[in-house]
Each structure stands twice: as C-alpha cells, then as structure tokens.
Amino acid sequence: MQKKFSSDRYDPLGSDRDALSRRHFIKGVIAAGTVAGAAGLMTSCSDGSDNSEGAPAAGSVERLVSINVNGNVRRVDVMPNETLAQTLRNKLSLTGTKLGCDRGSCGACTVMIDGVTQNSCSVLTHTVRDASVVTVEGVGGANGEIHPVQQAMIEELAPQCGYCTPGQVVSGVALLQRNPNPTREEVRQALAGNLCRCGAYNNYVNAIVKAAGSA
Amino acid sequence: MAFNLIGKDFTPHDVRPKVLGTGKYTEDFRKEGMCYMKMLLCPMPSANVTSFDASEALAMPGVLGILTADDVPAVEEPSYPMLTNKPRQLGMPIAAIAAETESIAADALEKIKVAYEPQPFVLDPLESLYPGGTNALESGNVTGGGEGPIHTVKWTARDFAEAGDEKLPMGAAPVEWNVGDVETAFAEAALIIDEPFVTASSTHQAMEPRSVLSYWENGKCYIHGSSQSQSWMMPGLARMMDVSLDNLVYIAEYCGGGFGAKASPYAVQGMTAFMAKKINRPVMLRVTRAEEYHLGGTRPGFQGQIKMGFDQTGKMTAADLYIVQSGGPNRGSGDYSAAAGAVALVYTPTNMRFRGAAVVTNKPWHVSQRGPGQNQIACIIEPLLDRAAKELGIDRIAIRDLNAPDADVIFTDRESTVTSMYLKDAFQMGSELFNWEEKKKLSGQRNGTKVIGVGVGSAYHSAGSNGFDGLISIRPDGKLYVHSGVGNLGTYSYAGTSRAAAEVLGCSWENTVVLNGDSRHGLPWTLAQFGSNSTFTNTRTNYAAGNKAKEMLQNLAAQEFGGAAEDYDVADEKVFAKADSAKAMTFAEAAQKAIELGGEWDGHEYPDNLNDVTKAAMSTVQGVGLVAAAKDEMPKEGSVPGMATGYCMIELDTETGKFEILEYHSVADCGTVMHPKGLEQQLRGGAVMGIGEAVLDRMVYDPQNGLCATVGLYQTKPPTILDVPSLMEMSAVNKPDPQNPFGVKGVGEPAMGCAASALLSAISDATGTYFNRTPVDPDMIINALAGQPQSFKPLQVNV
Structure with missing residues (x-):
C-alpha cells in the first residue's frame, strides 16, 4: 500500500492521502485477525524474547518474516498486528525511530520504505516484507557514515530537545534523494509532516539546504 | 569584556547523538526482566469509586500485579494524588496493572470491575464562583495559586447581574494589591480602555510523552524519567519513594521537551517506582499521547478585565487588572500573580490595582507553561496598547518605549527592583532592524482579498536565580x-x-x-x-x-x-x-x-x-x-528580567480569515549573549510556540459531560513548519547584566510571549479588531470582518 503514494509527504492542506493511509492501516489491523481495539496497537514484546508466561491473545501469534532494514536482511518474528515502529524499536533495537503519538500525526517515527517516507507507527510490519526500509540509523550508508544532512544539522545546531530529529533527518534525506537541489519552500513542504514543538523548523531547513549545497 | 568561551558558538556533546538517533530517551532503555504497566484512568470529570474488583484481571496469565490508592502515599487536597478513589478530573489515575506485555496489561484493565458514582463537576471558574456553584474539590474552590490554603469563595448574584455578559463579574478578591490610587488616575485620564478578556487553557504537548522506567537494586531506586530538570528532581523523588538521596539514581540525559510540565517530580514517576518495588521487577510505563492530554499539564487559562488609563502623551497612568485563573484539581501555579507583575514592570503604570482568584476546576492538572502568566497577559495588553496609540495618535513602538522601564524601575506593591533593563534598547534596535517606519506604511495595504498587517509585541520573565x-x-x-x-x-x-x-x-x-x-x-x-x-x-x-x-x-x-x-x-x-x-x-x-x-x-x-x-x-x-x-554566595538584588521584543508582518485573507506571516524579527535583552546559536534557537523556537499560543493552542471541553475534545495532536495542533515563516531574524541588545559575572541572563520564555503578542498585534492591525482573546482563529476573524457577533460570549471559556 505504501507504493500508492507518489509524493514524500501528504499534502497538509488536503490530507486525503494521509487519511487513506490511516484507513488502510486500520483495515489491515482488522484483516490481520485481531480485535481493532486499543490493545491491538500496543507494544506486546519487549525484546523479542519468548513471552511464554502470557497466553497469546487472539491474533497475536508471531510469524517469522524477513525484512530489509538499512541494507541488511533481518529475520524477525512479528505478530500480524505489529507495526513497523514496534518491530524496529522493540525487536531490532533501532530506537532512533521515535514514537511521539503512535497515531500517524507527529512524524517522529518517519522511515523510508522503498525511498518513500512513511509514519512507521501506521505501517504493519508484514506489509513491508518485500520492501527496503531505511531508518535514521541507516541514512548514512551501510558503514555507519554520517549523512551530509546529519552533519549539517550538527553544524547548524538544528535540534533542540531532539525527539523529532530522527524524523526530520529521514524526511530531509528522502527529499535530497529525489530532489538534490531543493528550494527552501520545497524543504518546508517535505518537512510538513514532522512536528517540532521546540520550533526548530528554521534550523532544520537551514541544515537541509546547506547539505544540498555540499552533497 | 572579552571572553575565550562565553559568547562563542560550540557544539554541545548531545547534538550528534540526537541527529544519529543514538541519544537514549526513557522509552529507548531496556532492562533485563522489564515488564509493562498500564493505567486505569477515570472516564468522567469527577467521581467516587464505589466498588472495585480486580480479581479477574489479576487471575489472567501474564498479569504481575496491581497498584491502587492503598499502595501509594495519600495526599491532601489540593495536592495531586498518584492514585485515588476520588478522581476529580477526567483521566485521573485510579489504578495501574503490570504485566509481561503491554497488551496483557491493557486487556487486564478491561477486566477490572469498577463502579463510579458521578459527582457534580465544574469547568468554568465563574460558574464555581456563582452563588451555589459547584466546588471542584471537597475542600474548596479557590487556592492561593502557589500560596495559601484552599478555601471556598462565592460571589453574590448581584456581582454577576451587574457585570452582565460583557464584563467580568468582580466579586471580593482572594488576592489583591494596590500601588497609588487608580480611581483618581482614571478620573484624570485622557483615554480609558476597559475590556474583558479570555486566554484559553492550552497544553504543553512536548513531543516525548512522560514515560517512566523504574527498578530497584540493592535497596536503590532507579528512575529513568523524561524531565526538564536533573538535580531538582532528587529531593522530591526521594521523599516520594521514602529513600535517602544516596539510594536514588535519577537518569534523564535526554528529554523530549517539557515547556514547564516536566520541571518537577510528577505522579507517574512515583507510581512506576512503587509498582517496581511491589512486584520486584523493572517496570516500563509508556504514556500515550492521549494520556498526555490528561496527565501532561495544561497552562492555566484566564478570564479577566483590564482597565487602563493613559494621559495625552500615551503614558499609562493607571492599570486595574482582575484575573480569574482557571486551574485543574490541584494547587496550580501563580500565573495570575505573575501576569500582574508583568503589567507592573513592562508598562510601568503610575497607579495599579491587581485583584485575582485562582479557581480549581475538574479539568486536567494545570501547571506552569513557558512564560506562565507573563505570556498570557502580553497577548491581551499588547494589542490594546496599539488601540491606545491609535486613539491618541501616537506611534505604536513609541507608546511602548514611553512606558518601558529603566534599570531603576520599582514595581508592584512589593517594590521589586531589577538587576538590569535594556527594553528600550531592544525597541530601538528592533525598529531599525525590522525597518518599522517603512513597514508601518504598508499597514492596511490591500492586494485583492488580502490585507497587510504589521505588529509589535514584547514580553518579560524573571530569568535567573542564585x-x-x-x-x-x-x-x-x-x-x-x-x-x-x-x-x-x-x-x-x-x-x-x-x-x-x-x-x-x-x-x-x-x-x-x-x-x-x-x-x-x-x-x-x-x-x-x-x-x-x-x-x-x-x-x-x-x-x-x-x-x-x-x-x-x-x-x-x-x-x-x-x-x-x-x-x-x-x-x-x-x-x-x-x-x-x-x-x-x-x-x-x-x-x-x-x-x-x-x-x-x-x-x-x-x-x-x-x-x-x-x-x-x-x-x-x-x-x-x-x-x-x-x-554561589555572591550577592543578588532584584528580579533578573529576561526581555524580548517581536516585530511581525502578515498578509491576511479577508475572505478566509487565514494569514501568512511574511516576516518576523525578534530582539532580546538577555544580557551578554552566552551562546549565539543557542540564543537564535530560543528566539526562533519561542516564536514558533508563540504563534501556536496566539492562534492555535487551546483545550476544549464538552460542558454537558465534562469530556475533553482535544486529546490528539490533530485536535489541538501545534504549529507545523508551514504555519511559521521560512526565515526568522534574531538579534540581541548584548549589554551585560551587572549581577552576573559574565553579564548573562536567560530569555527562553519571553521569546514566546513577544512573538504571540506581535502576531496578535498584526492581526488587529489588519482587521481593525481587538479580539481580547487567545487563540484567535479564522472563524473569529471572518466574523469580525463581516460585522457578525462571535459564536461565544466575551468571557466564555473551554470553546
């Protein structure tokens, strides 16, 4: 379902596409055989270890899948109703992806799926088995180099509290991949789904424009 | 004086981990044997729990334990309880369950059989002050803000009848102070402005919810918290957990925003630590976004009346301020007193009276938010100063400059002083950098349906201690x-x-x-x-x-x-x-x-x-x-005033009520600049939050059932990058405060208030309307431009 989107970001003035995404996500949860209650959207496993003490709830039987994360194929047990954010954070120890709302509103959990930015809190892990996922930990490449966007954000002292920063980084990197020389306005549009309560927006734009110039 | 390090940019050691995603916030920690906790929250604004049976929940496989009010220290009203059987707020925690997984904990909550007896509730402070009105707490309806015991205050029906809908009823004030004689000054004033106002309660909405991880090892209590403060948390948490300071480990290397709501120890930290102690396991409480709206803190709203007298030159000769502050079911903060102090300092009225009442309601926990009191009142006074300037034929910066304090200012009944003051310098610098004289010529210029508005604002916060x-x-x-x-x-x-x-x-x-x-x-x-x-x-x-x-x-x-x-x-x-x-x-x-x-x-x-x-x-x-x-035993005399000024130009569409901020400048008086890039961040970030306060942020309640309509980021949306200007310019007066060895002082809070008030000033300039309310939304603008009444009465709240 991610591939339906042609743009990096939903258009905040006409958010139909995002609503569609959320609707598809919830339909996916229901189709996965779980009750579409709040409990179905929660963290169910701390570290991928066997939770034999707890009887599996309906729809929570895990299945081994392979997903390509940051260039590596990772084999991981996922529940049908498990979100990509949960898998990344709780099973693959990729805690750079943050959860700010867990409802597709804030953008702190932004990752790239086949080069397209997505809120990983609103993507079911089993839907990305054939896709390539890039998180903040992987934007610099396989050898852990720092991406020019990240370097520029350090130089510009872009983050404040830093909680939204991984999402801003991923959105910025995704933009430069598809548009190596964006205008300030294009950068703003690309970051429109990443909320920053500290209000460091200007600094993030400055950094991404600077990175584009140096990339 | 030249320094080697102070006044120069540098790269703090936590920037790199933030951009790499390796900085660890509370939810990023894992601990061997860690389990999860979920809270049972009260589903109504006020209730007594009449029966509670968790036996079925506790029998579920994977459930590890329960915590109720019996397991945690009891507190007296108006302190905020950790867990309670008398919840006085929607979303107040009643019990918590720990389980091997978060799903099991959530499922177990559903199995708890709990009966509630709904209690009368109150959401509007004026209703509580009305004769026979509901008290939100059993112990009363008025606190002294930060001081004094809770007690009951009711005004007379006559107080309300005389005021009508257009004016704040002003019954006997629990808090009052006077400087000079306002009545005589009003009698002699060339211009009097007398307006009711409302500032909405708004929520902090830090990006990181207040999650907690706690465990005990060898008698030591470990707490990973999301907090603004580090050492400040220690004594309160040690008392809460009844451990010595040596036996408390507090870890908060990263905090995803707080804005006042994560300043001091809070209830869910203790709750998690008590659960960890009870079941002898590391416990993770992931607070959800929706829970944040109940437990994450709310800025107190104001209902008020401001009467200001000016002489022919624009000097404010009298200010008479009455503020009814809306709090939650807790002691709350002294926003209303701070607002009065700000009026006394920033506009130096020759005579001033302040009256105030801090009223508790059955709304969420209310706590200081960035610029508590000062920023709310700046949003009201600054546009009204524009009106005074217009009616007296004075330039809008000139009237501010005329009323601005000097370093020898003495303000409020306490005869407070300041350590330094360069507000006039800031206005001068700002008016040059923003090119005020040219910009104000654009005011009112039309382009099709769009009209230009130009605004100026300022704000203050006492920004330093010793x-x-x-x-x-x-x-x-x-x-x-x-x-x-x-x-x-x-x-x-x-x-x-x-x-x-x-x-x-x-x-x-x-x-x-x-x-x-x-x-x-x-x-x-x-x-x-x-x-x-x-x-x-x-x-x-x-x-x-x-x-x-x-x-x-x-x-x-x-x-x-x-x-x-x-x-x-x-x-x-x-x-x-x-x-x-x-x-x-x-x-x-x-x-x-x-x-x-x-x-x-x-x-x-x-x-x-x-x-x-x-x-x-x-x-x-x-x-x-x-x-x-x-x-630090160096002498310090007076309040350390962080001052900031903001200048803004907008283009407002008269058909939609929407506007774009074309330009924003801010000039701060923060003493010697300590960290230039850090200052830029605070001034820009404060401006973004100020834009939110002026036109977006509010909490809305259903008056019939007391339910909250703003429990998602999309329901009370913080500004996105598209709501703020692409470029914002920043400067500082950069003159030293003599009571700091390096001349520095803070400015994070006024950075917000000056932007909020400058934007409201620009909206008033574009529309010719003084809204006397925050937030101002497009509906209000369209109504005003069409000459239609607003959809609420002047003092109506929670809308």
Missing part, C-alpha cells in the same frame, strides 16, 4: 570535568553554563568534559530548568566552583614550589608561577597530588553550606582528582 551549588573535578587524565545538575531540555544551557568554569580556569573546551543527565556522575544541587533561569543561575555556580578550583590549584602549587598562592596563575590546563613558568604543574599532576593529599583536596571534606543533594554527590566524586564544590 544560591545553588557548583561542582567540578580536575582528574589525572588532565581534563576539567564540570558536573552539571541542569536538566537537558534542549536549550543546551547545561553545556553553555558549564563553559563558565572552563572560562575561569582558562581551560580549553576540548579538554573540558561535561557530566550531566545521570545522578551517578555526582551532580550538584541546582534549580529546575524552568523560568529561563539556568543561564544566569548556573554561570554563577560554575563561576564559584571554578574560582574555588583556581584557588586550590594556586595553593597546591605554592605548597609544591614555595612562595604564596597569588604568585601562581592558572591557564592552559596547568598552574604555573607568574614569574617562572618552569615552576608549573599540569592539571594531571595536580589531580594526582590532590588524590594523594585527600581531605579537602579530593572532595573527602567539603564546605558545610552545600545542599544535601551536592553532599550526596560528593560521595561519588570524592577521590577522583582535585574536587572543588562551592555554593
């Missing part, structure tokens, strides 16, 4: 370690203020290590990271500790090489004889020597005037090298 402790160590690796008890809210002041110690010792930043965010480092006592105070407060503490270390190094060298201490100087990571640089000891050698000498040299002995938190830290630090701990 009397806290500094602690540094010089270690055998030759480096200077600055132990910072400041929290990491994202302002980088924990690092910026640490540079003060390096500055005093002539130590390079490369050889300076800042220790922060984990009490196991041994961190000294300091104030919470709130109130824009860290910059002023902790440059002083680190100055004190740096000077002490310098003196110790000089004495050590004199012992080693002979002569007197003053024959030696300290720089470049060594102490050396001024006359003979061959007589020198490196930091590494001095540290080694201090360890050999022990006692007062390596922290085994220390001054008795240190706070208990610092003393507890000394047990960790002693013996690591040369250890210098010192209390």
Whole structure:
C-alpha cells in the first residue's frame, strides 16, 4: 500500500492521502485477525524474547518474516498486528525511530520504505516484507557514515530537545534523494509532516539546504 | 569584556547523538526482566469509586500485579494524588496493572470491575464562583495559586447581574494589591480602555510523552524519567519513594521537551517506582499521547478585565487588572500573580490595582507553561496598547518605549527592583532592524482579498536565580570535568553554563568534559530548568566552583614550589608561577597530588553550606582528582528580567480569515549573549510556540459531560513548519547584566510571549479588531470582518 503514494509527504492542506493511509492501516489491523481495539496497537514484546508466561491473545501469534532494514536482511518474528515502529524499536533495537503519538500525526517515527517516507507507527510490519526500509540509523550508508544532512544539522545546531530529529533527518534525506537541489519552500513542504514543538523548523531547513549545497 | 568561551558558538556533546538517533530517551532503555504497566484512568470529570474488583484481571496469565490508592502515599487536597478513589478530573489515575506485555496489561484493565458514582463537576471558574456553584474539590474552590490554603469563595448574584455578559463579574478578591490610587488616575485620564478578556487553557504537548522506567537494586531506586530538570528532581523523588538521596539514581540525559510540565517530580514517576518495588521487577510505563492530554499539564487559562488609563502623551497612568485563573484539581501555579507583575514592570503604570482568584476546576492538572502568566497577559495588553496609540495618535513602538522601564524601575506593591533593563534598547534596535517606519506604511495595504498587517509585541520573565551549588573535578587524565545538575531540555544551557568554569580556569573546551543527565556522575544541587533561569543561575555556580578550583590549584602549587598562592596563575590546563613558568604543574599532576593529599583536596571534606543533594554527590566524586564544590554566595538584588521584543508582518485573507506571516524579527535583552546559536534557537523556537499560543493552542471541553475534545495532536495542533515563516531574524541588545559575572541572563520564555503578542498585534492591525482573546482563529476573524457577533460570549471559556 505504501507504493500508492507518489509524493514524500501528504499534502497538509488536503490530507486525503494521509487519511487513506490511516484507513488502510486500520483495515489491515482488522484483516490481520485481531480485535481493532486499543490493545491491538500496543507494544506486546519487549525484546523479542519468548513471552511464554502470557497466553497469546487472539491474533497475536508471531510469524517469522524477513525484512530489509538499512541494507541488511533481518529475520524477525512479528505478530500480524505489529507495526513497523514496534518491530524496529522493540525487536531490532533501532530506537532512533521515535514514537511521539503512535497515531500517524507527529512524524517522529518517519522511515523510508522503498525511498518513500512513511509514519512507521501506521505501517504493519508484514506489509513491508518485500520492501527496503531505511531508518535514521541507516541514512548514512551501510558503514555507519554520517549523512551530509546529519552533519549539517550538527553544524547548524538544528535540534533542540531532539525527539523529532530522527524524523526530520529521514524526511530531509528522502527529499535530497529525489530532489538534490531543493528550494527552501520545497524543504518546508517535505518537512510538513514532522512536528517540532521546540520550533526548530528554521534550523532544520537551514541544515537541509546547506547539505544540498555540499552533497 | 572579552571572553575565550562565553559568547562563542560550540557544539554541545548531545547534538550528534540526537541527529544519529543514538541519544537514549526513557522509552529507548531496556532492562533485563522489564515488564509493562498500564493505567486505569477515570472516564468522567469527577467521581467516587464505589466498588472495585480486580480479581479477574489479576487471575489472567501474564498479569504481575496491581497498584491502587492503598499502595501509594495519600495526599491532601489540593495536592495531586498518584492514585485515588476520588478522581476529580477526567483521566485521573485510579489504578495501574503490570504485566509481561503491554497488551496483557491493557486487556487486564478491561477486566477490572469498577463502579463510579458521578459527582457534580465544574469547568468554568465563574460558574464555581456563582452563588451555589459547584466546588471542584471537597475542600474548596479557590487556592492561593502557589500560596495559601484552599478555601471556598462565592460571589453574590448581584456581582454577576451587574457585570452582565460583557464584563467580568468582580466579586471580593482572594488576592489583591494596590500601588497609588487608580480611581483618581482614571478620573484624570485622557483615554480609558476597559475590556474583558479570555486566554484559553492550552497544553504543553512536548513531543516525548512522560514515560517512566523504574527498578530497584540493592535497596536503590532507579528512575529513568523524561524531565526538564536533573538535580531538582532528587529531593522530591526521594521523599516520594521514602529513600535517602544516596539510594536514588535519577537518569534523564535526554528529554523530549517539557515547556514547564516536566520541571518537577510528577505522579507517574512515583507510581512506576512503587509498582517496581511491589512486584520486584523493572517496570516500563509508556504514556500515550492521549494520556498526555490528561496527565501532561495544561497552562492555566484566564478570564479577566483590564482597565487602563493613559494621559495625552500615551503614558499609562493607571492599570486595574482582575484575573480569574482557571486551574485543574490541584494547587496550580501563580500565573495570575505573575501576569500582574508583568503589567507592573513592562508598562510601568503610575497607579495599579491587581485583584485575582485562582479557581480549581475538574479539568486536567494545570501547571506552569513557558512564560506562565507573563505570556498570557502580553497577548491581551499588547494589542490594546496599539488601540491606545491609535486613539491618541501616537506611534505604536513609541507608546511602548514611553512606558518601558529603566534599570531603576520599582514595581508592584512589593517594590521589586531589577538587576538590569535594556527594553528600550531592544525597541530601538528592533525598529531599525525590522525597518518599522517603512513597514508601518504598508499597514492596511490591500492586494485583492488580502490585507497587510504589521505588529509589535514584547514580553518579560524573571530569568535567573542564585544560591545553588557548583561542582567540578580536575582528574589525572588532565581534563576539567564540570558536573552539571541542569536538566537537558534542549536549550543546551547545561553545556553553555558549564563553559563558565572552563572560562575561569582558562581551560580549553576540548579538554573540558561535561557530566550531566545521570545522578551517578555526582551532580550538584541546582534549580529546575524552568523560568529561563539556568543561564544566569548556573554561570554563577560554575563561576564559584571554578574560582574555588583556581584557588586550590594556586595553593597546591605554592605548597609544591614555595612562595604564596597569588604568585601562581592558572591557564592552559596547568598552574604555573607568574614569574617562572618552569615552576608549573599540569592539571594531571595536580589531580594526582590532590588524590594523594585527600581531605579537602579530593572532595573527602567539603564546605558545610552545600545542599544535601551536592553532599550526596560528593560521595561519588570524592577521590577522583582535585574536587572543588562551592555554593554561589555572591550577592543578588532584584528580579533578573529576561526581555524580548517581536516585530511581525502578515498578509491576511479577508475572505478566509487565514494569514501568512511574511516576516518576523525578534530582539532580546538577555544580557551578554552566552551562546549565539543557542540564543537564535530560543528566539526562533519561542516564536514558533508563540504563534501556536496566539492562534492555535487551546483545550476544549464538552460542558454537558465534562469530556475533553482535544486529546490528539490533530485536535489541538501545534504549529507545523508551514504555519511559521521560512526565515526568522534574531538579534540581541548584548549589554551585560551587572549581577552576573559574565553579564548573562536567560530569555527562553519571553521569546514566546513577544512573538504571540506581535502576531496578535498584526492581526488587529489588519482587521481593525481587538479580539481580547487567545487563540484567535479564522472563524473569529471572518466574523469580525463581516460585522457578525462571535459564536461565544466575551468571557466564555473551554470553546
């Protein structure tokens, strides 16, 4: 379902596409055989270890899948109703992806799926088995180099509290991949789904424009 | 005075982990054996729990335990309970369940059989003040804000009848002060403006919810928290958990925003630690976004009346302010008093009366938010100053400049003074940088359906404190370690203020290590990271500790090489004889020597005037090298005023009520600039939050059932990048505060208020309407432009 989107970001003035995404996500949860209650959207496993003490709830039987994360194929047990954010954070120890709302509103959990930015809190892990996922930990490449966007954000002292920063980084990197020389306005549009309560927006734009110039 | 480090940019050590995603926030930690906790929250605004049966929940496989009000310390109203059977707020926690997984914990909550007896509730403070109106708490309806006992205040029906819908009823005031004689001044005034106003309660909405991880090991309580503050959390949490300071470990290296709501210990931290103790397992509480709206703090709203008198020149000769403050079911903050103080200082009315009532309601926990009181009142007064200027035919910056204080100002009934004041300089600089004279000619210019508005605003916050402790160590690796008890809210002041110690010792930043965010480092006592105070407060503490270390190094060298201490100087990571640089000891050698000498040299002995938190830290630090701990005992007289001014130009569409901010400038009076990039961040970030306060942020309640309609980011949306200008310009007066050794003072909070008020000023300029309310939304603008009444009455709240 991610591939339906042609743009990096939903258009905040006409958010139909995002609503569609959320609707598809919830339909996916229901189709996965779980009750579409709040409990179905929660963290169910701390570290991928066997939770034999707890009887599996309906729809929570895990299945081994392979997903390509940051260039590596990772084999991981996922529940049908498990979100990509949960898998990344709780099973693959990729805690750079943050959860700010867990409802597709804030953008702190932004990752790239086949080069397209997505809120990983609103993507079911089993839907990305054939896709390539890039998180903040992987934007610099396989050898852990720092991406020019990240370097520029350090130089510009872009983050404040830093909680939204991984999402801003991923959105910025995704933009430069598809548009190596964006205008300030294009950068703003690309970051429109990443909320920053500290209000460091200007600094993030400055950094991404600077990175584009140096990339 | 030129400094090596103060006033220069640098890269704080936590920036890189933030952009790499490796910085660990509370939810990113894992602990062997960790389980999850979920809370049962009250589904109505006020209730008594009449029966509670968790047996079915506890019998579920994977459920580890339950915590109820019986398991935690009871508190008396109006303190906020950790868990309660008498919830006085929608979303107040009643019980918590721990389970192997979060899903099981959530499922178990559903199995609890609980019966509630709904209680009368109140959401509008004026309804509570009405004769026979509901008290939100059994103990009363009015607190003294930060002071005084809770009690009951009812006004007379006549108070309300006389006021009607267009004016604030003004019954007997629980809090009142007077300077001069307002009535006589009004009688002589050339212009009187008398308006009711409302500022909406709004929520902090930090990006990171207040999640907690807690566990106990060998009698020690470990808490990972999301907090603005570090050392400030220690005494409160130790009391909450009934452990000594030595037996509390508090870890908060990263905090995803707080804005006032994570300044001091809060209930869910204790709840998680009590559960961890009860079931003897590490417990993770992931607070959800929706829960944040109930537990995450709300800025108190105001209903008020402001009457201002001006003479022909525009001088404010009288101000009569009445504020009814809306709080939650807790003591709340002193926003209303702070607002009165701000009016007294920023506009220096010759005569002033303040009356106020802090009313408790059955809405969420209310707590200070960035610029508590000062920023709400700036949003109301600044546009009305524009109106006064217009009616008197005076320039809008000129009227502000005329009423602005000088450094010798004396304000409020307490006859308060300030440490420095350059607000007039800020107006002058701002008007030049923004090109006010040219910009104001564009005011009212039309382009199709669009019209230009130009605005100016200012704000104040008392931004500095004193009397806290500094602690540094010089270690055998030759480096200077600055132990910072400041929290990491994202302002980088924990690092910026640490540079003060390096500055005093002539130590390079490369050889300076800042220790922060984990009490196991041994961190000294300091104030919470709130109130824009860290910059002023902790440059002083680190100055004190740096000077002490310098003196110790000089004495050590004199012992080693002979002569007197003053024959030696300290720089470049060594102490050396001024006359003979061959007589020198490196930091590494001095540290080694201090360890050999022990006692007062390596922290085994220390001054008795240190706070208990610092003393507890000394047990960790002693013996690591040369250890210098010192209390800031330098004199300080008066309030430390952080001042900021904002200038803004908008283009407003008269058909849709939407507008775009074309330009925004801010000029701060924050003393000497400590960290230029950090200052830019605060001024820009404050502006973004101010834009939210002016036109977006609010909490909305259903008056019939008391339910909250704003429990998602999309329901009370913070500004996105598209709501703010692409470029915002920043400057500072950059003149020193004489009561800080480096001349610095804070400015984070007024950075928000000046932007909020400048934007509202611009909206009023474009529309010719003074809304006397925040937030101003497009509906209100369209109604005003169409000459239609607004959809609510002037003093109506929760809309």
